[in-house]
Amino acid sequence: MGLEEDIKQKKFKSVYQKAGINLTYTTSFMMNRNMRLLKKFGLTLPQFNILRILRGQHPQATTVNDLIDRMLDKSSNASRIVEKLRSKNLVERKACENDRRAVDVSITKSGLDLLAKIDAIEHEFYFGKGSLTEAEAQLLNELLDKGRSCYENEN
Amino acid sequence: MGLEEDIKQKKFKSVYQKAGINLTYTTSFMMNRNMRLLKKFGLTLPQFNILRILRGQHPQATTVNDLIDRMLDKSSNASRIVEKLRSKNLVERKACENDRRAVDVSITKSGLDLLAKIDAIEHEFYFGKGSLTEAEAQLLNELLDKGRSCYENEN
DNA sequence: TTGGTATAGATGTACCTACATATAATGTGA
DNA sequence: TCACATTATATGTAGGTACATCTATACCAA
Numbered sequence: 001m002g003l004e005e006d007i008k009q010k011k012f013k014s015v016y017q018k019a020g021i022n023l024t025y026t027t028s029f030m031m032n033r034n035m036r037l038l039k040k041f042g043l044t045l046p047q048f049n050i051l052r053i054l055r056g057q058h059p060q061a062t063t064v065n066d067l068i069d070r071m072l073d074k075s076s077n078a079s080r081i082v083e084k085l086r087s088k089n090l091v092e093r094k095a096c097e098n099d100r101r102a103v104d105v106s107i108t109k110s111g112l113d114l115l116a117k118i119d120a121i122e123h124e125f126y127f128g129k130g131s132l133t134e135a136e137a138q139l140l141n142e143l144l145d146k147g148r149s150c151y152e153n154e155n
Numbered sequence: 156m157g158l159e160e161d162i163k164q165k166k167f168k169s170v171y172q173k174a175g176i177n178l179t180y181t182t183s184f185m186m187n188r189n190m191r192l193l194k195k196f197g198l199t200l201p202q203f204n205i206l207r208i209l210r211g212q213h214p215q216a217t218t219v220n221d222l223i224d225r226m227l228d229k230s231s232n233a234s235r236i237v238e239k240l241r242s243k244n245l246v247e248r249k250a251c252e253n254d255r256r257a258v259d260v261s262i263t264k265s266g267l268d269l270l271a272k273i274d275a276i277e278h279e280f281y282f283g284k285g286s287l288t289e290a291e292a293q294l295l296n297e298l299l300d301k302g303r304s305c306y307e308n309e310n
Numbered sequence: 311t312t313g314g315t316a317t318a319g320a321t322g323t324a325c326c327t328a329c330a331t332a333t334a335a336t337g338t339g340a
Numbered sequence: 341t342c343a344c345a346t347t348a349t350a351t352g353t354a355g356g357t358a359c360a361t362c363t364a365t366a367c368c369a370a
Binding site: 032035039063064065077078079080083096099100101102103 | 317318319320321328
Protein backbone atom coordinates (compact mmCIF):
# COMPACT_ATOMS: atom_id res chain seq x y z
CA MET A 1 0.00 0.00 0.00
CA GLY A 2 1.32 3.47 -0.83
CA LEU A 3 1.97 6.07 1.83
CA GLU A 4 -1.01 8.20 0.80
CA GLU A 5 -3.52 5.49 1.63
CA ASP A 6 -1.71 4.48 4.80
CA ILE A 7 -1.81 7.89 6.43
CA LYS A 8 -4.88 9.26 4.61
CA GLN A 9 -3.02 12.26 3.29
CA LYS A 10 -3.61 12.95 -0.37
CA LYS A 11 -1.04 15.57 -1.20
CA PHE A 12 2.46 16.43 -0.12
CA LYS A 13 4.17 19.75 -0.60
CA SER A 14 7.13 18.14 -2.31
CA VAL A 15 8.72 14.80 -2.94
CA TYR A 16 11.17 15.74 -0.19
CA GLN A 17 8.41 16.25 2.35
CA LYS A 18 6.88 12.96 1.30
CA ALA A 19 10.22 11.17 1.67
CA GLY A 20 10.67 12.61 5.17
CA ILE A 21 7.23 11.51 6.27
CA ASN A 22 7.73 8.15 4.58
CA LEU A 23 10.97 7.65 6.51
CA THR A 24 9.24 8.38 9.79
CA TYR A 25 6.32 6.13 9.02
CA THR A 26 8.35 3.21 7.67
CA THR A 27 10.90 3.28 10.47
CA SER A 28 8.15 3.43 13.06
CA PHE A 29 6.61 0.30 11.53
CA MET A 30 9.90 -1.55 11.59
CA MET A 31 10.75 -0.53 15.14
CA ASN A 32 7.29 -1.44 16.40
CA ARG A 33 7.75 -4.92 15.07
CA ASN A 34 11.25 -5.23 16.53
CA MET A 35 9.94 -4.05 19.87
CA ARG A 36 7.20 -6.69 19.90
CA LEU A 37 9.71 -9.39 18.99
CA LEU A 38 12.11 -8.32 21.76
CA LYS A 39 9.38 -8.11 24.36
CA LYS A 40 9.13 -11.91 24.26
CA PHE A 41 12.71 -11.96 25.54
CA GLY A 42 12.03 -9.35 28.21
CA LEU A 43 14.09 -6.66 26.47
CA THR A 44 13.38 -3.20 25.13
CA LEU A 45 15.02 -1.90 21.96
CA PRO A 46 17.65 0.28 23.68
CA GLN A 47 18.46 -2.51 26.12
CA PHE A 48 19.00 -4.86 23.17
CA ASN A 49 21.18 -2.36 21.36
CA ILE A 50 23.44 -1.93 24.37
CA LEU A 51 23.72 -5.68 24.87
CA ARG A 52 24.78 -6.09 21.24
CA ILE A 53 27.48 -3.44 21.55
CA LEU A 54 28.77 -5.15 24.68
CA ARG A 55 28.85 -8.51 22.93
CA GLY A 56 30.85 -6.95 20.11
CA GLN A 57 33.52 -5.95 22.65
CA HIS A 58 33.41 -9.09 24.73
CA PRO A 59 35.45 -10.12 26.65
CA GLN A 60 36.69 -6.54 26.89
CA ALA A 61 34.68 -4.11 28.99
CA THR A 62 33.16 -0.91 27.65
CA THR A 63 32.65 2.36 29.50
CA VAL A 64 29.29 4.11 29.61
CA ASN A 65 30.80 6.85 27.51
CA ASP A 66 31.77 4.38 24.79
CA LEU A 67 28.21 3.10 24.79
CA ILE A 68 26.79 6.59 24.29
CA ASP A 69 29.18 7.11 21.37
CA ARG A 70 28.10 3.94 19.66
CA MET A 71 24.37 3.90 20.32
CA LEU A 72 22.13 4.50 17.36
CA ASP A 73 20.27 7.14 19.26
CA LYS A 74 23.16 9.21 20.49
CA SER A 75 21.58 11.15 23.26
CA SER A 76 19.79 8.42 25.07
CA ASN A 77 20.54 7.87 28.65
CA ALA A 78 22.95 4.97 28.75
CA SER A 79 23.62 4.87 32.46
CA ARG A 80 19.99 4.26 33.36
CA ILE A 81 19.63 1.54 30.73
CA VAL A 82 22.78 -0.16 31.95
CA GLU A 83 21.27 -0.15 35.42
CA LYS A 84 18.14 -1.91 34.11
CA LEU A 85 20.30 -4.55 32.45
CA ARG A 86 22.37 -4.98 35.61
CA SER A 87 19.24 -5.54 37.66
CA LYS A 88 18.44 -8.43 35.29
CA ASN A 89 22.01 -9.78 35.64
CA LEU A 90 22.64 -9.36 31.93
CA VAL A 91 25.60 -7.02 32.45
CA GLU A 92 28.18 -6.29 35.15
CA ARG A 93 29.53 -2.94 36.26
CA LYS A 94 32.79 -2.29 38.03
CA ALA A 95 34.96 0.72 38.66
CA CYS A 96 37.47 1.34 35.91
CA GLU A 97 41.04 0.92 37.15
CA ASN A 98 42.66 3.55 34.97
CA ASP A 99 40.08 6.27 35.46
CA ARG A 100 38.12 6.30 38.65
CA ARG A 101 35.41 8.48 37.10
CA ALA A 102 34.58 5.79 34.56
CA VAL A 103 32.63 2.56 34.91
CA ASP A 104 33.53 -0.64 33.08
CA VAL A 105 30.46 -2.44 31.77
CA SER A 106 30.60 -5.97 30.41
CA ILE A 107 28.08 -8.55 29.28
CA THR A 108 27.54 -11.62 31.46
CA LYS A 109 27.17 -15.27 30.49
CA SER A 110 23.46 -14.81 31.01
CA GLY A 111 23.44 -11.84 28.63
CA LEU A 112 25.36 -13.78 25.98
CA ASP A 113 22.94 -16.69 26.26
CA LEU A 114 19.96 -14.38 25.80
CA LEU A 115 21.48 -12.77 22.71
CA ALA A 116 22.21 -16.20 21.26
CA LYS A 117 18.51 -17.02 21.47
CA ILE A 118 17.57 -13.75 19.79
CA ASP A 119 20.05 -14.37 16.96
CA ALA A 120 17.76 -17.09 15.69
CA ILE A 121 15.01 -14.58 14.86
CA GLU A 122 17.25 -11.65 13.97
CA HIS A 123 16.34 -11.80 10.27
CA GLU A 124 12.77 -10.86 11.20
CA PHE A 125 13.97 -7.46 12.41
CA TYR A 126 14.49 -5.99 8.96
CA PHE A 127 13.01 -5.81 5.49
CA GLY A 128 13.55 -9.25 3.98
CA LYS A 129 14.10 -10.64 0.54
CA GLY A 130 10.34 -10.88 0.18
CA SER A 131 10.05 -7.11 -0.10
CA LEU A 132 13.28 -5.72 -1.55
CA THR A 133 15.87 -7.41 -3.73
CA GLU A 134 19.49 -7.22 -2.60
CA ALA A 135 20.18 -4.59 -5.23
CA GLU A 136 17.24 -2.51 -4.03
CA ALA A 137 18.36 -2.78 -0.42
CA GLN A 138 21.81 -1.66 -1.49
CA LEU A 139 20.31 1.28 -3.37
CA LEU A 140 18.26 2.20 -0.30
CA ASN A 141 21.46 2.30 1.75
CA GLU A 142 23.07 4.63 -0.76
CA LEU A 143 20.11 6.98 -0.85
CA LEU A 144 19.96 7.13 2.93
CA ASP A 145 23.67 7.90 3.20
CA LYS A 146 23.32 10.58 0.55
CA GLY A 147 20.23 12.08 2.13
CA ARG A 148 21.84 12.13 5.54
CA SER A 149 24.76 14.12 4.15
CA CYS A 150 22.71 17.28 4.66
CA TYR A 151 23.09 16.73 8.41
CA GLU A 152 26.89 16.54 8.37
CA ASN A 153 28.35 18.36 11.35
CA GLU A 154 25.12 18.16 13.27
CA ASN A 155 24.39 16.02 16.34
CA MET B 156 29.98 9.93 5.65
CA GLY B 157 28.92 6.30 5.25
CA LEU B 158 27.01 4.45 7.93
CA GLU B 159 30.02 2.32 8.91
CA GLU B 160 32.08 5.31 10.03
CA ASP B 161 29.12 6.97 11.70
CA ILE B 162 28.29 4.13 14.02
CA LYS B 163 31.76 2.54 14.14
CA GLN B 164 30.51 -0.82 12.98
CA LYS B 165 32.61 -2.40 10.26
CA LYS B 166 30.50 -5.29 9.09
CA PHE B 167 26.82 -6.06 8.73
CA LYS B 168 25.30 -9.51 8.44
CA SER B 169 23.50 -8.60 5.26
CA VAL B 170 22.54 -5.65 3.16
CA TYR B 171 19.07 -5.98 4.71
CA GLN B 172 20.41 -5.64 8.23
CA LYS B 173 22.43 -2.65 7.13
CA ALA B 174 19.38 -1.04 5.53
CA GLY B 175 17.36 -1.55 8.72
CA ILE B 176 20.04 0.02 10.88
CA ASN B 177 20.52 2.79 8.34
CA LEU B 178 16.79 3.57 8.44
CA THR B 179 16.86 3.82 12.22
CA TYR B 180 19.96 5.97 12.25
CA THR B 181 18.91 8.30 9.45
CA THR B 182 15.38 8.81 10.75
CA SER B 183 16.71 9.50 14.22
CA PHE B 184 18.96 12.21 12.78
CA MET B 185 16.09 13.81 10.92
CA MET B 186 13.71 13.71 13.88
CA ASN B 187 16.32 15.10 16.24
CA ARG B 188 16.73 18.10 14.00
CA ASN B 189 12.98 18.57 13.65
CA MET B 190 12.63 18.37 17.41
CA ARG B 191 15.24 21.07 17.95
CA LEU B 192 13.58 23.29 15.37
CA LEU B 193 10.16 22.86 16.98
CA LYS B 194 11.46 23.49 20.46
CA LYS B 195 11.99 27.13 19.52
CA PHE B 196 8.22 27.32 19.05
CA GLY B 197 7.48 25.53 22.31
CA LEU B 198 6.19 22.39 20.61
CA THR B 199 7.18 18.74 20.67
CA LEU B 200 6.99 16.58 17.55
CA PRO B 201 3.73 14.80 18.44
CA GLN B 202 2.14 18.09 19.46
CA PHE B 203 3.11 19.54 16.08
CA ASN B 204 1.78 16.52 14.21
CA ILE B 205 -1.59 16.79 15.93
CA LEU B 206 -1.80 20.52 15.27
CA ARG B 207 -1.15 19.90 11.57
CA ILE B 208 -3.87 17.29 11.35
CA LEU B 209 -6.29 19.70 13.04
CA ARG B 210 -5.37 22.48 10.63
CA GLY B 211 -6.04 20.13 7.74
CA GLN B 212 -9.62 19.68 9.00
CA HIS B 213 -10.19 23.26 10.05
CA PRO B 214 -12.78 24.64 10.55
CA GLN B 215 -14.27 21.21 11.12
CA ALA B 216 -13.55 19.52 14.44
CA THR B 217 -11.81 16.17 14.76
CA THR B 218 -12.38 13.53 17.42
CA VAL B 219 -9.54 12.03 19.42
CA ASN B 220 -10.17 8.77 17.62
CA ASP B 221 -9.69 10.41 14.23
CA LEU B 222 -6.40 11.81 15.47
CA ILE B 223 -5.16 8.40 16.57
CA ASP B 224 -6.07 7.00 13.14
CA ARG B 225 -4.12 9.65 11.32
CA MET B 226 -1.05 10.05 13.50
CA LEU B 227 2.19 8.75 12.09
CA ASP B 228 2.85 6.81 15.22
CA LYS B 229 -0.43 4.98 15.55
CA SER B 230 -0.36 3.94 19.14
CA SER B 231 0.64 7.15 20.75
CA ASN B 232 -1.54 8.59 23.37
CA ALA B 233 -3.54 11.30 21.68
CA SER B 234 -5.77 12.33 24.54
CA ARG B 235 -2.87 13.36 26.76
CA ILE B 236 -1.19 15.30 23.96
CA VAL B 237 -4.44 17.09 23.18
CA GLU B 238 -4.60 18.08 26.83
CA LYS B 239 -1.09 19.59 26.62
CA LEU B 240 -2.12 21.58 23.57
CA ARG B 241 -5.32 22.72 25.28
CA SER B 242 -3.36 23.96 28.28
CA LYS B 243 -1.41 26.18 25.85
CA ASN B 244 -4.67 27.38 24.24
CA LEU B 245 -3.65 25.97 20.86
CA VAL B 246 -6.69 23.69 20.63
CA GLU B 247 -10.23 23.57 22.02
CA ARG B 248 -12.15 20.55 23.24
CA LYS B 249 -15.87 20.23 23.52
CA ALA B 250 -18.30 17.38 23.89
CA CYS B 251 -19.40 15.92 20.57
CA GLU B 252 -23.12 16.49 19.99
CA ASN B 253 -23.81 13.30 18.07
CA ASP B 254 -21.91 10.94 20.30
CA ARG B 255 -21.57 11.86 23.92
CA ARG B 256 -18.61 9.51 24.36
CA ALA B 257 -16.55 11.44 21.85
CA VAL B 258 -14.71 14.75 22.15
CA ASP B 259 -14.51 17.31 19.35
CA VAL B 260 -11.08 18.86 19.10
CA SER B 261 -10.36 21.90 16.96
CA ILE B 262 -7.43 24.24 16.43
CA THR B 263 -7.70 27.78 17.76
CA LYS B 264 -6.69 31.06 16.13
CA SER B 265 -3.62 30.95 18.32
CA GLY B 266 -2.78 27.47 17.05
CA LEU B 267 -3.21 28.53 13.43
CA ASP B 268 -0.96 31.54 13.98
CA LEU B 269 1.75 29.35 15.47
CA LEU B 270 1.62 26.91 12.56
CA ALA B 271 1.83 29.79 10.11
CA LYS B 272 5.11 30.84 11.69
CA ILE B 273 6.46 27.30 11.50
CA ASP B 274 5.51 27.02 7.81
CA ALA B 275 8.31 29.42 7.01
CA ILE B 276 10.96 26.93 8.13
CA GLU B 277 9.16 23.75 7.16
CA HIS B 278 11.56 22.98 4.32
CA GLU B 279 14.31 22.51 6.93
CA PHE B 280 12.47 19.48 8.31
CA TYR B 281 13.40 17.15 5.47
CA PHE B 282 16.25 16.17 3.16
CA GLY B 283 16.66 19.05 0.75
CA LYS B 284 17.76 19.43 -2.85
CA GLY B 285 21.29 19.81 -1.54
CA SER B 286 21.43 16.13 -0.67
CA LEU B 287 19.08 14.20 -2.96
CA THR B 288 17.81 15.11 -6.42
CA GLU B 289 14.06 15.00 -6.97
CA ALA B 290 14.44 11.74 -8.86
CA GLU B 291 16.42 10.23 -6.00
CA ALA B 292 13.85 11.37 -3.44
CA GLN B 293 11.16 9.80 -5.60
CA LEU B 294 13.15 6.57 -5.79
CA LEU B 295 13.59 6.60 -2.01
CA ASN B 296 9.82 6.84 -1.63
CA GLU B 297 9.32 3.85 -3.89
CA LEU B 298 11.88 1.74 -2.06
CA LEU B 299 10.34 2.59 1.31
CA ASP B 300 6.84 1.68 0.10
CA LYS B 301 8.15 -1.56 -1.33
CA GLY B 302 10.16 -2.42 1.77
CA ARG B 303 7.21 -1.67 4.01
CA SER B 304 5.08 -4.12 2.06
CA CYS B 305 6.52 -6.93 4.21
CA TYR B 306 4.57 -5.44 7.13
CA GLU B 307 1.19 -5.50 5.39
CA ASN B 308 -1.53 -6.55 7.80
CA GLU B 309 0.55 -5.64 10.82
CA ASN B 310 0.03 -2.75 13.23
C1' DT C 311 51.22 22.99 43.79
C1' DT C 312 47.19 25.09 42.98
C1' DG C 313 43.30 26.91 40.65
C1' DG C 314 40.60 26.45 36.62
C1' DT C 315 38.60 23.58 33.28
C1' DA C 316 37.26 19.30 31.14
C1' DT C 317 35.37 14.73 31.50
C1' DA C 318 32.57 10.53 33.26
C1' DG C 319 28.73 9.46 35.06
C1' DA C 320 24.35 10.02 37.92
C1' DT C 321 20.08 12.24 38.68
C1' DG C 322 15.85 15.41 38.45
C1' DT C 323 12.18 17.05 35.34
C1' DA C 324 9.06 17.26 31.61
C1' DC C 325 7.44 14.85 27.98
C1' DC C 326 6.76 10.69 25.33
C1' DT C 327 5.19 5.59 24.21
C1' DA C 328 3.24 0.83 25.04
C1' DC C 329 0.11 -1.60 27.34
C1' DA C 330 -3.51 -2.69 30.57
C1' DT C 331 -7.48 -1.25 32.57
C1' DA C 332 -11.43 1.82 33.87
C1' DT C 333 -15.64 4.53 32.77
C1' DA C 334 -19.25 6.02 30.24
C1' DA C 335 -22.09 5.92 26.23
C1' DT C 336 -23.74 3.41 22.34
C1' DG C 337 -25.37 -0.43 19.56
C1' DT C 338 -27.65 -4.92 19.22
C1' DG C 339 -29.87 -9.32 19.46
C1' DA C 340 -33.06 -12.17 21.93
C1' DT D 341 -36.32 -3.64 26.83
C1' DC D 342 -32.61 -5.68 28.85
C1' DA D 343 -28.25 -7.96 29.03
C1' DC D 344 -24.01 -7.86 26.61
C1' DA D 345 -20.63 -6.52 23.54
C1' DT D 346 -18.43 -2.53 21.42
C1' DT D 347 -16.65 2.04 21.13
C1' DA D 348 -14.57 6.62 22.70
C1' DT D 349 -11.76 8.33 25.80
C1' DA D 350 -9.10 8.65 30.15
C1' DT D 351 -5.71 7.05 33.32
C1' DG D 352 -2.06 4.21 35.84
C1' DT D 353 2.46 2.11 35.27
C1' DA D 354 6.90 0.98 33.44
C1' DG D 355 10.22 2.33 30.50
C1' DG D 356 12.50 5.78 27.35
C1' DT D 357 14.40 10.56 25.67
C1' DA D 358 16.11 15.44 25.98
C1' DC D 359 18.10 18.59 28.65
C1' DA D 360 19.96 20.72 32.74
C1' DT D 361 22.57 20.13 36.66
C1' DC D 362 25.40 17.86 40.20
C1' DT D 363 29.55 15.23 41.97
C1' DA D 364 33.86 13.26 41.61
C1' DT D 365 37.91 12.79 39.22
C1' DA D 366 41.40 14.01 35.87
C1' DC D 367 44.10 17.19 33.34
C1' DC D 368 46.71 21.31 32.62
C1' DA D 369 48.96 25.60 32.85
C1' DA D 370 50.89 29.37 35.56
